[in-house]
Structures are given as C-alpha cells and as structure tokens.
Amino acid sequence: MTAVVRALEAFAKFWRDFLIGDAPELFVGTLVFVGAALAFRHRGGVAVIVLPLIVIAFLAGSVLRGRAKS
Amino acid sequence: MNSSTLVLALAVFGASAVEMVEALTIVTAAGVTRGWRSAIEGTLVAVVVLTALVIAVGIPLARLVPIDILRVVIGALLLVLGLDWLRKAVLRASGHKALHDEDAIYARTVADLSSRPPTARVPAPSGGTRSTWRHGPRDATGFTVAFKGVFLEGMEVVLIVITLGASSGHLALASCAAGAAAVVVSIAGYLVARQLSEVPENWLKLGVGIMLTSFGVFWVGEGAGVRWPGSDLMILVLVAVFATTAALLSLGMRKLGPSREAVAAGSGHPS
Numbered sequence: 081m082t083a084v085v086r087a088l089e090a091f092a093k094f095w096r097d098f099l100i101g102d103a104p105e106l107f108v109g110t111l112v113f114v115g116a117a118l119a120f121r122h123r124g125g126v127a128v129i130v131l132p133l134i135v136i137a138f139l140a141g142s143v144l145r146g147r148a149k150s
Numbered sequence: 151m152n153s154s155t156l157v158l159a160l161a162v163f164g165a166s167a168v169e170m171v172e173a174l175t176i177v178t179a180a181g182v183t184r185g186w187r188s189a190i191e192g193t194l195v196a197v198v199v200l201t202a203l204v205i206a207v208g209i210p211l212a213r214l215v216p217i218d219i220l221r222v223v224i225g226a227l228l229l230v231l232g233l234d235w236l237r238k239a240v241l242r243a244s245g246h247k248a249l250h251d252e253d254a255i256y257a258r259t260v261a262d263l264s265s266r267p268p269t270a271r272v273p274a275p276s277g278g279t280r281s282t283w284r285h286g287p288r289d290a291t292g293f294t295v296a297f298k299g300v301f302l303e304g305m306e307v308v309l310i311v312i313t314l315g316a317s318s319g320h321l322a323l324a325s326c327a328a329g330a331a332a333v334v335v336s337i338a339g340y341l342v343a344r345q346l347s348e349v350p351e352n353w354l355k356l357g358v359g360i361m362l363t364s365f366g367v368f369w370v371g372e373g374a375g376v377r378w379p380g381s382d383l384m385i386l387v388l389v390a391v392f393a394t395t396a397a398l399l400s401l402g403m404r405k406l407g408p409s410r411e412a413v414a415a416g417s418g419h420p421s
Contacts, residue, residue, distance in 0.1 A: 106237065114222060
C-alpha cells in the first residue's frame with residue numbers, strides 16, 4: 081500500500097512540476113489561450129492575431145517575473 | 151516530407167538531444183565511479199521502459215481519442231512545456247539565470263557517488279573501462295543512478311514524442327527522431343569518453359522551445375476549430391514570430407539589467 085501511495089505521490093509531483101513548476105503564470109496563460117482559441121474559433125482573422133499575442137504577453141510577463149526573482 | 155513534418159522531426163530531435171546530453175552526464179559519472187557494466191545496464195533498462203511507455207500510451211491515444219480533443223489537450227501540454235523552455239532560455243541568454251553547467255553537475259555527481267560505499271557483488275576493479283564493461287562488477291548504486299538519470303530525463307522526451315507524434319499522426323517519425331538523437335549523443339559521448347559540456351545547450355533549448363510553442367499554438371487552434379491561413383505553413387510563420395519575440399525579449403532583458411531586488415540581494419547576473 082505504501083508503495084502505491086508513494087508511486088501516486090511521485091506521479092502527482094511529476095505532473096505538478098511539469099504543468100506548474102516555478103512559473104505558474106505560464107500554466108494560467110495556457111488556460112487563457114485555450115479559452116481564447118475556443119472563443120475565437122469562428123473568427124479566423126481575429127484568432128490569427130490574438131492567439132499569438134496572448135502567448136507573447138504571458139511569455140514576456142513570465143520573463144519579467146523571472147528577472148525579478150534572479 | 152513537408153515543412154511542418156520537418157519542423158516536427160527537428161523539434162523532437164533537438165529536445166531529445168538536450169535531455170540525452172543531461173542524461174549522459176549522469177551515466178558517465180555513474181560509469182566512472184561505480185563501473186561501466188551497471189551504468190550501461192541501468193541505461194538500457196531505462197530506454198526499454200521509456201520505449202514501452204511510448205507504445206503503451208502513444209498508440210492507444212492516437213487511435214482512441216477524437217483528434218480535435220487530442221489536439222487541444224496535447225497542444226496545451228506542448229505550450230506549457232515550450233513556454234517554460236523558452237522562458238528559461240531567454241533568462242539564460244540575457245544573463246538573468248545561470249547557464250546549465252554540465253561540468254559542475256558531473257563533478258557533483260562524481261563526488262556524491264564516490265562517497266557511497268560499494269554495493270558490487272564482486273570486488274570492483276581499479277577504474278572500469280569501456281573494453282571490459284561486460285565483465286565488470288554489478289553495482290546497485292551505479293545501476294540505479296544511471297536508470298533514474300536516463301528515465302527522468304527521458305520522460306520529457308517521451309511526452310514530446312507522444313504529444314507531437316500522436317497529434318500529427320507521425321508517432322513513428324517522432325520516435326525515430328528521438329532514437330536518432332539518443333544514438334548521436336551516445337556515440338559522441340563514447341568518442342570523447344566524457345560528458346558533453348561543450349554542447350550549446352541553451353541555444354538548443356531556445357530552438358526547441360520556439361518549435362514546441364509554435365506547435366502548441368497551432369494544434370490548440372486546429373483542435374478548437376480555428377482555420378489557420380496557409381494550413382500547415384502557419385507553423386513556420388509561428389516559428390518566425392516566436393523566434394523574433396525570444397530575440398527581442400533577450401535583448402530587452404539584457405538592456406534592463408538585473409532587477410532592483412536582485413541588486414539589493416547581491417545576486418544579480420548582469421552579463
């Protein structure tokens with residue numbers, strides 16, 4: 081039983097580190113991006129501009145946050 | 151092979167090469183300190199387990215899950231992973247984060263492994279060599295360290311192979327690209343007989359981060375129902391957009407210098 085719990089804990093830790101790690105804002109940004117993709121799916125012209133901009137905005141914010149922590 | 155397939159193969163090859171360089175450092179340290187037999191056996195067992203994971207998870211995923219759902223979920227995973235690599239690469243390129251130092255990791259691992267008592271079944275010879283590795287002693291610590299190193303570094307490769315391969319219908323190609331990278335890094339490591347500290351890891355990570363982010367954006371959009379202009383060619387446009395963004399961010403961060411908090415704490419890394 082302990083081995084199973086340990087394995088589950090390791091599995092959960094792997095996914096937490098993978099998805100959130102030390103930049104939770106990027107995980108939030110990805111959720112926002114998915115929401116925006118679904119919202120703009122029928123407006124191709126807007127989606128092509130807005131979707132990459134969302135990614136760029138969250139990346140820039142995360143890099144600035146990383147600088148503050150460095 | 152069209153352009154998006156080529157980018158896919160390059161992304162998997164690059165990601166796999168980066169992770170394998172890191173794994174090679176650990177395996178080399180385990181081989182030098184605990185004997186090559188256990189280090190190589192641990193490596194081979196990890197490779198077999200990782201391959202089994204790709205087959206067990208990747209093939210059912212590609213066949214059973216509706217392609218649009220698969221693309222949104224997988225695209226989101228690629229985006230999280232790609233943005234994280236991109237963020238770290240930009241911070242490293244602009245001097246706000248220390249570069250990944252394979253020499254330091256190697257020295258730390260060797261020191262740690264050398265301090266542990268031997269667990270070999272037969273007395274260890276004085277320094278294992280490549281020519282005698284098959285007849286060398288088995289060492290549980292060497293095996294475990296090599297296995298864990300390859301398995302943990304390889305897990306990200308497995309995720310990238312499964313996500314990129316399953317969502318594009320090129321699981322075999324993605325697996326081959328990862329395998330090719332593992333072979334190239336192994337041969338390079340064997341030839342120079344040590345860890346590969348000269349490999350420009352940060353540039354590789356930057357390139358792979360750009361490609362993973364581009365694929366992530368493209369697949370989430372496709373899965374959600376966005377019609378990208380130029381279809382697959384849009385991936386190349388996205389690669390160009392994110393490469394430019396990364397370059398501008400690196401330059402901007404370099405100009406900004408360390409943050410006030412970092413200067414106050416005395417830990418800033420102005421380049």
